[in-house]
Amino acid sequence: MAYFDNMNKKHMSKQDHMRQDARKADEGTEYRGFKAKGGRDGQKMDMYRKDDRGGYHGGYSKQNRSGDSRDFGSRKPYGDRRENGNRGKDERRPYPQQRPEQRRDDRRPAPARPAPAPVARPAQPVEEELNENLLTGRNPIREALKSGRDIEKLMVAKGDLSGTAREIVAMAHEAHVPVQMVERVRLDELARNHQGMIAFASAYQYASVEDMLELAAGKQEDPFLIILDGVTDPHNLGAVIRTAAAVGAHGVIVPERRAVGLTPAAVKASAGGIEHIPVARVTNLTNEIKKLKARGIWLYGADAEGENYRRVNFSGPCALVIGSEGDGISRLVREQCDHIVSIPMRNPAMESLNASVAAGILMYAVAAAREE
Numbered sequence: 001m002a003y004f005d006n007m008n009k010k011h012m013s014k015q016d017h018m019r020q021d022a023r024k025a026d027e028g029t030e031y032r033g034f035k036a037k038g039g040r041d042g043q044k045m046d047m048y049r050k051d052d053r054g055g056y057h058g059g060y061s062k063q064n065r066s067g068d069s070r071d072f073g074s075r076k077p078y079g080d081r082r083e084n085g086n087r088g089k090d091e092r093r094p095y096p097q098q099r100p101e102q103r104r105d106d107r108r109p110a111p112a113r114p115a116p117a118p119v120a121r122p123a124q125p126v127e128e129e130l131n132e133n134l135l136t137g138r139n140p141i142r143e144a145l146k147s148g149r150d151i152e153k154l155m156v157a158k159g160d161l162s163g164t165a166r167e168i169v170a171m172a173h174e175a176h177v178p179v180q181m182v183e184r185v186r187l188d189e190l191a192r193n194h195q196g197m198i199a200f201a202s203a204y205q206y207a208s209v210e211d212m213l214e215l216a217a218g219k220q221e222d223p224f225l226i227i228l229d230g231v232t233d234p235h236n237l238g239a240v241i242r243t244a245a246a247v248g249a250h251g252v253i254v255p256e257r258r259a260v261g262l263t264p265a266a267v268k269a270s271a272g273g274i275e276h277i278p279v280a281r282v283t284n285l286t287n288e289i290k291k292l293k294a295r296g297i298w299l300y301g302a303d304a305e306g307e308n309y310r311r312v313n314f315s316g317p318c319a320l321v322i323g324s325e326g327d328g329i330s331r332l333v334r335e336q337c338d339h340i341v342s343i344p345m346r347n348p349a350m351e352s353l354n355a356s357v358a359a360g361i362l363m364y365a366v367a368a369a370r371e372e
Contacts, residue, residue, distance in 0.1 A: 134264045135199040136191045138164050143272025145171045150202040153177070157184040160196035168197065191264065204262050207278030209288060212251030213295070215278065219250075223297055224366060225319040226252045229285060229333050231355055232324065234260045238269020239356035240322070245273035247367045252277060253319075255285040289336045292319055299337045301329050302358055304351070306340030309362060314369040322359045325352065 135141050135151075142164065144151060154172045158181050161169065172179050177199075187194045209225075216223040226244050231237055237260050244252050260266060261281060267274050282288045289299060300314065301321040321337055323329035334340070343353060343361055352358070 133201050133204070134191060135201050135267060136194040136264055137268045138168060138195050138197065139271045140268050140274075141197060141199045142168050142171065143275040144199065144201055145175055145177070147275035149275060151175070151177045152200045152202065154179045155182050155187060155198045155200075156180070157182065157187055157196040160184070165196060193268075204267070204274070206262070206281045207251065209251070209253060209280050209282065209292070211278055212280065216250045221250070222317040222370070223319075224249045224317075224370070225292070225297070226359065226363065227285070227289070227299075227319055227321045228252065228254050228259065229321055229329050230255075230258055230324040230327060231322065232258070232260050233355070234263045234266035235269045236354070236356045238266040238271075238274075240359045241266070241270040241277060241279065242273035243356070243360040243363055245270075245277040247363045249277065249363065251280060253280045253282060253285075253288065256281050256283050286332045286336060289333065293336065293338075298339070300339045300341050300362070301334055301337035302342070302362060303328055303334070303340045304342050306342035308344055309341040309365055312339060312341050314366040315372065318366060320359065320362050320366065322355055322362075325355050
């Protein structure tokens, strides 16, 4: 019987050995190198104990197939790939079947992204050229109030009543002009360089050439007029008006076409001079010059090829003709001039002067001749 028991043990599978060890553990016997009962608690005993076969549980006592008699303990020398987690080529788990690629047309459309919120941008100032009744700056507004020009409303920035601003507001109250205190950003939306106040005045009324001649006659003076031919810069126009008012001229004449009019920029550049001298706008400049000549007025055109202005006698009724910086006086207007005068350049590198500067020099030359 012992022989058959040993034979049975020899052919026992690993699972059978494990079940047998479990039964022995329940009975308090040693198994797998540990004491279930007896001995010191938790003390590890010999890892391997001899069994009836003269071998050791958990390891190989016989020589392995390669002839090596080493003891590998509880692990096998080469191990079973299935037990070690490494599968053979034939036992590999097939990859999950991949889903066929979806066509681009079958894809679910992406949710529409919300449109970005509009970025708040500061309001652009109103074009000054389109608002001829808009007065900006302290000097133009003060001079308009002094001259009695009709002003519909005065807007003043809050907290900006220092210096001349307080004086202008007091003048507006005396003239019964409504004064409105607003935020400065409101003024920025209407115009640039407003200096803290904007006035809405009645549209400027152009005068006539006849009004200028009557003004000279009322002062018992010879007519002194300024004619601008093709000046398109509003700052040049404003500067000429300012100087003309300062020297006592009787009026400034500008053409309707291809020339700047009384825009807010020109009015501001005049620094209030527009309130003290009439400005006429004519349809045909050449015809108007012919009418002036018929009334005994001498015309002096400014050109770089003319005679030195210091040698010219400007006494008597006269009109100065100033052309644009780029083109100068037009051919038709030049042909109607009685004299062509020039301002000498001391530095040969400089060819000409600004139109408003040249006009100022010649205007004071005329004023000096009229005083003699």
